[in-house]
Amino acid sequence: MGLRFADAVQVGLADDDVHSRVRIAEEVNGNLAYSPVSEPMNTRFCREECICEYYRVHEMPAIRDPSQELKNGSVIVVGAGPCGFSLSLVLARAGIHVTLLDKADGVGSQPRAAHIFAPGIQMLRRAGVLGDVRRAGFVPKNWSFRKADGTPIVTIEDFAPSKSPDATTVLPIDTLGKILWCHAQKNDNISVRWGCHVLDVGQDEDSAWVSVRENGGTEKIIKADFVCGCDGATSQVRKSLFGAEFRGKTWNDQMVATNVYYPFDEWGYDDLNTFIDPNDWHIVARLTKDGLWRVSYRQDGSKSLREVLDDHPARFEHLLPGHPKPDNYTILNISPYRLHQRSAEKYRVGRICLAADAAHLCNPWGGLGLTGGFADAIGLSECLIGIHMGRADHSILDKYDEVRRSIYWNFTDPVSTSNFMRVSTSDPETILEKDPVVATLARMHDDSRIRDDFDRHIYGILHDFTQYYSAGKGQASL
Structure with missing residues (x-):
């Protein structure tokens, strides 16, 4: 498959890769060709249709051991x-x-x-x-760090x-x-x-x-x-x-992730909202363009699944703006899970x-x-x-x-x-x-x-x- 055009785009990789070189693909007499470009590794080739073309057309020495x-x-x-x-x-x-x-x-x-x-x-x-x-999907706009009551602490625009x-x-x-x-x-x-x-x-x-x-x-x-x-x-x-x-290790707290329809826009929420609080930390993020949101919140790590589900309406009423009752929102999914740091x-x-x-x-x-x-x-x-x-x-x-x-x-x-x-x-x-x-x-x-x-x-x-x-x-x- 030939190319009409190919771009190199800035993406900023790690500093230790800055001496690497990339290839720009272009059409030469109807065929793909690759030529070295003196660019740092934060320049990467981005055309979807050419992801694998490099491996098919570029001449490189092969290893000698067939095994x-x-x-x-x-x-x-x-x-x-x-x-x-x-x-x-x-x-x-x-x-x-x-x-x-x-x-x-x-x-x-x-x-x-x-x-x-x-x-x-x-x-x-x-x-x-x-x-x-x-x-x-969609590209989100602003990300706010907030107090538990919703008051913004700092907002990152166009994050x-x-x-x-x-x-x-x-x-x-x-x-x-x-x-x-x-x-x-x-x-x-x-x-x-x-x-x-x-x-x-x-x-x-x-x-x-x-x-x-x-x-x-x-x-x-x-x-x-x-x-x-x-x-x-x-x-x-x-x-x-x-x-x-x-x-x-496993953290003491667990997180409860939910997908919910609730009018957070009416309360001035950004596309991503991180709430900072030792007891009531949570996150509210827009998931879709039709009004579905992700709400993930802290729960005591000792609670069973049944206890988490029973406590959920009270947690939403406490955390969400307007202190809604269950008939004020629609939950599509709810999933508690433990938090780990492991390798x-x-x-x-x-x-x-x-x-x-x-x-x-x-x-x-x-x-x-x-x-x-x-x-x-x-x-x-x-x-x-x-x-x-x-x-x-x-x-x-x-x-x-x-x-x-x-x-x-x-x-x-x-x-x-x-x-x-x-x-x-x-x-x-x-x-x-x-x-x-x-x-x-x-x-x-x-x-x-x-x-x-x-x-x-x-x-x-x-x-x-x-x-x-x-x-x-x-x-x-x-």
Whole structure:
């Protein structure tokens, strides 16, 4: 497929990537060609239709050991969440045959993360679904930190930011899942198998496999070159590798996530509202253009599911503006869940890799759970595509393990922990004076440098694994 035009766009990756180089695709005599451009790594190629063209047309030295290539060009992905689905699509678009397994009967509907930040936007662009995601969702405007009574403390205007090609997009995960599922059905390189319960995983020198039980009770072995565990916090792939061990901690509080119709606009709420209070911390975020909102609030971690549900009307009456009764709002979903900070011992064991919640967990403040999962999927796809095309050997997966774990412990875990402590332990009356982050955000409107730092910060969760390809650093950027 030829190109009429291709852009390079500014997205601001981590400082240690600034010496990498990218390619700009252009049409030369009807064919795709790539030429080096003297740009920092914060310039990235963004045309959806060309995500995989690089791997098909660019001449690069191949590795010499055939045993290090994907013999059958096949990967099993366990877990059809947003990260597993998008990973499958990117691999399939590069010519890899993917079997995507999930124990559910279809796309889930429980309320989870809905804000897709820049790394997720980049992954969805590579998966070829970003256009549909943009049309189904919306780019949010302002984000306010507030006291429990709704009084604004500080407001970040256009926090997306709307003019960036990687602008944050709000889309409920169940809707995103349906879009990804629709695209997967159109790709002959993907086979999605719902109702498959993974029992165990295994491997030898030549392949990896999963033992599954289908809904009908039939047990079978499915083989491929690699297995990628994207099967969430209770990952059976991770348990098969490491048992019950999952290093980290669980917070005392639990969070109750709800999707609700209630006229928050009438009370002057912004698209994203973070309420700071030791007892009543919560978040209110617009989910859709038709008036659906996400309300997630603190609940005592010792309460049972029954107690949480029984207490819910009183919590809403206490927290929401207007102190509504149950007949004043419509709840579509409610889902309590525990908050964790955890990471697996390794993200790669031979031919089996872990990504997203199967590899690590963090509390939801700052959206680093979903964002980190997408960042894993970007990195793992780059590694597997490099192996598939003979431009990297299996040792690149050691880099994936090393780098992604380091990013979790040095970025995701401390930042998400700091975010949670800020909303759950701070005095809202003095936070502007005592919290340097909130104080800095308050000055952002008048200081472009602060704004630039704010916009760039999320890219610290990314890493360019194509720099480890055999042609040298940065020679295979998408």
